[in-house]
Amino acid sequence: MTSSFLSSPDLMQSSLRQSLPEFAFVEWKSQVNSTNVFLLQAAKSVEEESFRPALLGAHFQTSGKGRLGRKWAGEVGGTLMFSCAYDVFLSDNKLPMLAPIAGIVACEELRKTVGEKFSSRLQMKWPNDIQYGDAKLSGLLVETVRPSLARQSDQHRVVVVGMGMNLLHAKELSASLGRKVADWTSVLQDMHTDEQLLNQSMALLVARIAKAWNDAFALYEREGFAPFVARHQCLDALYNKPVDVWQDDKFVMSGVAKGLDDKAHLLLEMRNGQLLPLLTGDITIRPSGEAL
Numbered sequence: 505m506t507s508s509f510l511s512s513p514d515l516m517q518s519s520l521r522q523s524l525p526e527f528a529f530v531e532w533k534s535q536v537n538s539t540n541v542f543l544l545q546a547a548k549s550v551e552e553e554s555f556r557p558a559l560l561g562a563h564f565q566t567s568g569k570g571r572l573g574r575k576w577a578g579e580v581g582g583t584l585m586f587s588c589a590y591d592v593f594l595s596d597n598k599l600p601m602l603a604p605i606a607g608i609v610a611c612e613e614l615r616k617t618v619g620e621k622f623s624s625r626l627q628m629k630w631p632n633d634i635q636y637g638d639a640k641l642s643g644l645l646v647e648t649v650r651p652s653l654a655r656q657s658d659q660h661r662v663v664v665v666g667m668g669m670n671l672l673h674a675k676e677l678s679a680s681l682g683r684k685v686a687d688w689t690s691v692l693q694d695m696h697t698d699e700q701l702l703n704q705s706m707a708l709l710v711a712r713i714a715k716a717w718n719d720a721f722a723l724y725e726r727e728g729f730a731p732f733v734a735r736h737q738c739l740d741a742l743y744n745k746p747v748d749v750w751q752d753d754k755f756v757m758s759g760v761a762k763g764l765d766d767k768a769h770l771l772l773e774m775r776n777g778q779l780l781p782l783l784t785g786d787i788t789i790r791p792s793g794e795a796l
Contacts, residue, residue, distance in 0.1 A: 509671045509688060509706055510584070513563060516707050520559060523711035526718075528555035532586075536562040539587035540666040544649050547589060547662040553653040554589075556662065559714050561586030582673060584688075584706065587666040588714045591651075592721050593659045600784045601729045601768040602721065603646040606665045607632025608732055609716045610644060611739045617709055622695055627741035630761075630770045631784045634669075635741050636691055638791075639684035642669035665717055730766045737763055746792035747772070749782065758792055 510516060517532040524530055536542055539560045546554035562585055592602070607628045614634065615623035627635050634642040645666040670677060674687035723731060737743070742761035749756040749772070759772035762779060769781035770789065782789075 510563060511707065516561060516710075519707035520561070520711055523708060524557075524559065524714060527557045527559055527714070529558035529560075531559070532561040532563075534562070535564045535566065536560070537567045538565050538666075539585060540645055540647060540664050541567070543587050543589040543664045544647060544662075547649050547651045547664070550652045554651070556589050556591050557714070557718055558589040559586060559710075560588075561710065582671055584667070584669040584671055584710070586710055586714075587664055588717055589662055589664045590718055590721055591656075592648075592661050592663050593657060593725060594661060595659055598724075598728075599648050599661065599663075601724065602648070602663050602665075603631045603644070603784050604628075604736065604764065604768045605720050605724055605729070605732055606644050606646050606717060607634065608736050608739060609720045610634060610642065610667060610713050612735070613709065613713045613716055614642075615739075616712070617705075618691060618695060622691070625691075625694075626739075628736065628739040629741040630764070630789060631768075636686035637684075638741075639674070639678070639686035639690075640670075641686040641688075641691070642667060644668075663721065667713070728766065729764075729768045732768070733764055733766055740764075742770075742789065748790050748792050750788045750790060751786060756787070761789070 511519070513532045513534045517530065520532060521530045539562055542560055543558055546558070565585055611626055611628040611634050615626050618626065625637055626641070629635055632644040632646070633640055646663065648661045648663045651660060651662050670685060670687040672687055672689055674685045674690050677685040677687075740763060743763055745761055746758065747761050748758050757772075759774050759780065762771040762773050765771055765781055767781070769783060772780045772782055774780055
């Protein structure tokens, strides 16, 4: 089964291979356990070398993963799900910044798709959730691993970025999850745009995001996070808003979000005016008063 948003797996794969000639591996399957797990296992394999950049997408994942170990729930044709793997050369302390970079880039590419009139409705909630209005449209999972074969240096890592975007059933998802959820259908309805026109370009959207991640990680290797601070400011869903910090499902503290520093830390303004930098990791940021 497919939705009108996604072509058949064979057509998605064919279109992506034409659009990504620089990628060493491109596949789109009808079903897979997890696109992230597949690419991570390929990088860790001691039996067969894997080649990158790589892209794997699927119409359905039997064991999809989200941030903080959560399961990514999806249905056949109802969610856009794909992962990309890239070689990067970074020290361990620079790896957490890859997560917000991936979110910045994906949000930028989605904004290009909807056009200038509606682009401001698409924002990024640190570290990398993408929102339409105040509802979650897409989530990203960024993981890194040392390659087992053909390792070029001690700093050689493989970064795998997985993206899931809701295409349908936002109302049902909102009710079952107990929080606001958006889907691509909502976006199209608000735009009063010919649905078929944008549906035909879904593979091109995936290809653009995959290329943009590749370019962004190369820029980060050369120049650090500083070039991304201003790019994030244009997308920031939290700036100047009161937020709560949660860890392990427990409330930790409150403050006002003040953007990111040049290390991709979220700056939280406390009541005494102090700016507290928050690291990406096992914390969750919510608007003040909103439970997990």
